[in-house]
Amino acid sequence: MAFNLTRRKFLQTASLAAASVPLSKVVSASTGVTKSALDTTGTAGDKTVVGGICEMCFWRCQLVGKVRDGRLIKLEGNPKSIDNGTAICARGGAGMKLLYDVDRLKYPMKNVGKRGAPKWKRISWKEALDECGARLKSTVDQYGAHAICVFPHGASAKYPMHYFERAVGTHNVSESSFFQCRGIRDTAYIATIDKAPGEKVDMPNTKVLFFVGVHLGENVHISHIKQYIQGLQNGAKLIVADPRFSASAAKADIWVQIKPGTDTAYLLTIMNYLVKNNKYDKAFVEDYTDGFEEFAEGIEEWTLEKGAKVCDIPAEQIKEVADMLAANAPNVAIHPGRFVSWHGNDFQRQRALACLTGILGAYYVKGGWVPAKGPKVKGVSWAREDHDSDYDLNYDHQKDEKIYPFSPPGTPTDLIRDCAITGKPYPIKSCVVWGQNLLQTIPNQQKTKDLFKAMDFVMCVDVLPTDVTAWADILLPELSYLERYDYIKKGTQWDLSKEHQQYISARMPLVAPMFERKDQIYICNEIAKRMGHEDKIPVKTIEELVDKSLASVNLSIKQLKAEDGIHIMPGKDPYVMPEDFEIRLYNDDIEDAGYPGVPTYVAVPDNPKGFARLLFGRAPVHTFNRSQNNVWLHNAMPDNPVWVNDEVAAKIGLTDGDTVGFVNSEGVKSATTTTVKVTAGIRKDCVYMYHGYGSVNPLMTTGVDAGVSAQSLITKLAVDPETGCHGMRNNFVKLIKNGKVLDIPA
Structure with a gap:
């Protein structure tokens, strides 16, 4: 899929999705019952049902459903939402086609x-x-x-x-949401600032957005995109480091076409330049960091020249990036990223991002890293029993230590x-x-x-x-997210320039279930009874689970329905520095565990001769593989063209639209083919595809054999030594055209 929007058109178009207005209320004169203005008259049997929370991706936008004669006919964003507002993405709107998918179990x-x-x-x-x-x-x-x-x-x-x-x-x-996505990020930030970061950067109020491998605009997480848009509209500069011309890179003031796997070296070079040239926030470092001297000594080898050589980018460009960050600090948003399991050296990269935020003084300030102070809702689940730790595979009993000491849960x-x-x-x-x-x-x-x-x-x-x-x-x-109760969503007003507000909502069914599908409480409880744990069951129904959780904040399902599915309350000022906040630039616990206490670059293998590194990422209208059988989304993006550098394509005889397969450096061939996208917007040593295509189960009648499974070509294991998480971008491929294997020129 081509991205042909200019920066101006992108901002103008996307701003239309940024508006969110609260629902008005209508009070019945006869009953005194407050009703939502959404419950309007219309076609016989039509009604609006509140309480939906999307799960076409993990961002979980708040929904209302238009229902006619018991059948869902449309999904919309909940106008009362201070998160996504009335906006939902293509995937959110296509949730109906998951609900009524003929292939559903x-x-x-x-x-x-x-x-x-x-x-x-x-x-x-x-x-x-x-x-x-x-x-x-x-x-x-x-x-x-x-x-x-x-x-x-x-x-x-x-x-x-x-x-x-x-x-x-x-x-x-x-x-997988921990180990293959954000687990490394969370544990690295906890080791640095004692908090998991989420995507908690104040983009609407920042002066500079700094992305390393972050491609907002392709993941389409609505409230996050709205923050991003607001920042750009307010004049924020955008710096993007990415081997390809992503949707974010297309909006960037500086695009750093970095060599894959060298991101930590890039960050260390920036930080060393800031330290050596006294362009860091000395007062903040003095007040809120620990281990600065060890940190400065540990990164001093990373001169502009060395960083430029390792990362295969101009030294002057690294200096330009560092100067822009320093000139606008502390109001800079160093994005922690998501889906950060890349090369098996990722813990150190995430530590470096957290440390860069620290030396720029960009914690708890407008435009910097700001934690969302959402309400606390007590969960209800199985009581934690004491169990024998002798069977914990992540523990070496001979050495009396964890094998991967900074593993996610x-x-x-x-x-x-x-x-x-x-x-x-x-x-x-x-x-x-x-x-x-x-x-x-x-x-x-x-x-x-x-x-x-x-x-x-x-x-x-x-x-x-x-x-x-x-x-x-x-x-x-199992019941789909549109047919069941469960998830409690809570959060805060994302646009921190506005009055601070918090919200609580719960997933509630928009339509009744069909066939013999059951919810997770029923299934799990019935298995628990048969395994001898009936006396430990914490709740009997899914409604009881939700109501017990809501009771911890004096709410209930009934009350949420009366409030159009979302309870809104005053929020807290997010720009308050905690008294005990500390950034561990040097972490002796990490060093005691046998790993570098200062963020350290670990080189990854270079491309074997004739191969390109396989990169992959999110598609704007798909959530990896989980939406591949959705008819609407399939029609919008039926396959995943492989991005090939235009100069490389010319040398090996590829043209735009050619059909190709793949073989990786371990001899594994793709089972299907896709088309070629020839572009100047990718490095010569890489190719790129959207992830999640190439389903093989014939019962997935829409998604089966559509595109190429990048996952099938990811056979080489590279495990992050601190966390035990897999790197996902360590495989190399050649393209196959008309049965001929094509070598990628060096």
Whole structure:
């Protein structure tokens, strides 16, 4: 998909989505009941239902649904929202096509064929739950709780994840949203400022936006994009470091076409220049940082010349970037990023971003890093039991230390896979997959398949028949986010130039469920009963779960419905520096664990001869693989053209629109093909594709074989040493045209 907007047109067009107005109220003279102005008359049977919270991506915008005769006919942003307002993205609007997808799972199914090539037999819920409960309990009885591994993802997976962790007692839980996305970011910032960062930068009020690999405009997280737009409209300068001409790079004042994997070197060079030239915030560093002398000494080798050589960018451009940041500090927004698992040296890069924010004095100031002071809502879940830590795979008992000391919550995926495949240090025999498509999220698909082959039992819970569901023994159909209660969304007014406000909302169904789909509380509780944990069940229904959580802030489902699905209250001033705030530029705990206490560049392998580095990212109208079967979104972006540098394309005989396949440096070929996008907007040593395409399950009749699965080509494992998270951009590919493998020129 081409991005042809100019900066001016982008701002003018996008500003239309930035407006948000509260709902007016209508009071009935006869009953005195306050009703939403949305409940207007119209076509017979039409009504507006409040309380929707989107889950077409994890940003979870607030929705209302237009319903006619019990059928959802349109989704819109909730006008009362101070988050996304009336705006939703293409994916949000297309949620209807997920709800009514003809391929959706409808009934419990049993695989009477073999894993990976299933033959499905419809069974009753009782039979399905009996088998799941019996097989999982048998695993625990024979091997112990640690013999179950769990791969959850999404709002509906939280309750069952806590069941298996807390009540059953397995440590072997790995969630992709942490390990493959933001986990490294969070643990690196916690090691630096003792707080996870989120995307908490005050973009509307900043003077400079600084992005490293951040491509806003392609992820389309509505409230975040609105902040970004406001910042640009208010005159903020934009600096983007990215190997390709992303949507953000197209709006940038400075585009740094950096060599992949060298981002930490780039940041160290900027910081060393600021320190050496006394362009950092000395007063802030004196008051709020620890370890500055060790930090300055640790980065002093990174001269402009060295940084330029390593990063393959001009030294003068690095200086220009550093000077622009210094001239506008502290009102600079150093974006922490998201989906930061890139090259296996990512913890150090995220530490460097946090430290750069610190030496510029850009914490808790307008236009800098500002935590969102949202309301606190008490969650309700399974009670935490004491369980034997001897089976924690991330702990080396001989050395009495963690293997990956700065791992995100859960267990690093490869520790689980290796244990399951080898049976060492103990057997893992059952696997529960809840809303996570492992084959499209974790590097080296064959290794994941080998995990499933080693299992005695595999249970999957999902909305659609994704690739991973083909490996299940029992497949259970779950309600979609439009048919159930669950998620409590809370937050703060994002435009911090306005009056500070907070909000609380809860996901509520917009329509009644169809077929035999069930919610996560029912499924998990019924399995818990069969596994002998009925006395530990914390709530009986999903409505009880939500109401108990809301009760902690004196709210209820009934009250939220009366308030159009969103409770708004006064907020708190976010620009207040905590008394105990400290930035650990040098962290002796990290050094004591055997890693550099000062952010340090770790080089990654260069391209093998004839290969280009495979890069990938988000598509504006898809959420990786989870939306690939959506008919509307498929029609908008049916495949993922590969970006190839124009000079490289000319040398190897490629033209725009050519059909190509791929082979990676380990000999793995793509199962499908895609088209070529010839562009000057990418480095010569890289190619780029949108991630999530190339589904292989034939039950996904829209998404199957559409585009190329970048994940299938990510076979080379590079694990971040501090966190245990996989790098996802360490594979190299050649293109195949008409059966001929094309070498990429050096």
